[in-house]
Amino acid sequence: MQKQANFSETIEHPSIFGTFNSEQHYFKTLSLVLSSTHETRNRIEFCLNKILPLIPEGGSLLDIGPGDGALTKTLAHHFKHITAVDTNHHALTHLKEVLHPSIDSMQISGSISNIDLKSEHYNLAILSHILYYIEPHLWIGIIKSVYSSLKENGLLVIVLGGDELGKSELIQHFGGEILSINSLATQCRDIFGESHVNFYVSDESFVTCTQKGMLHISGFMLADANISASEDDLNRYIAQKLRHSDSYFEMTTRQKYIIIKKTVCNL
Secondary structure (H helix, E strand, O other): OHHHHHHHHOOOOOOOEOEOOOHHHHHHHHHHHHHOEOHHHHHHHHHHHHHHHHOOOOEEEEEEOOOOOHHHHHHHHHEEEEEEEEOOHHHHHHHHHHOOOOOEEEEEEOOHHHOOOOOOOEEEEEEEOOHHHOOHHHHHHHHHHHHHOEEEEEEEEEEEEOOOHHHHHHHHHOOOOOOOHHHHHHHHHHHHOHHHEEEEEEEEEEEEOOHHHHHHHHHHHHHHOOOOEOHHHHHHHHHHHHEEEOOEEEEEEEEEEEEEEOOHHHO
């Protein structure tokens, strides 16, 4: 926890929280967020236990929004080729550094909403915590596009959170709209067939030992909802809602997984 606190001191402050001064500022804040939670570890375990057993070895992985690369690196041994898509150059550069040189990988810089994907090319596609940054009315179109890039019996894994528990309370407090993740799951079942869509949830926490650490994390959560707050207002909210003691701050969320399987009968 002290290492995390020291790292939070190195992160610059934006003029208003919910925004970032640069790609590097975003990536450092993301690193702090991930260090404060078991969310990534649980997502990795979920993919290892629930997803990889359904995917043949030696196939292709499409990872849209690889973040710090932890999930991609863990799954890499199972695939012959990896394609990563991200708008953040630092994330793609970092991913290239953490992947073993023997792994055949390609990094594509840009938004998934503007990229043409190869049809029936991938065995697994992951949209992990990336749809926050895309207008909701575009979600189904993007999901259909990624779905079309899957081989038969391929899987699309969509991960989102923030519509329940502490993160949703933070977003609502500062005037943001809550994502309709459950509605998205229902839409996917209507489009791809109920028997081909599964839905899972896990409760997660983000914990810091300093208010400054939680300040940066809360700002990151506001950015997910495309809203912002002043430092004073955000600090006041943290002190009232997220502070449990002088050295313990916690925000909760519910991580949700929508798993879509591509088969001939739901093409």
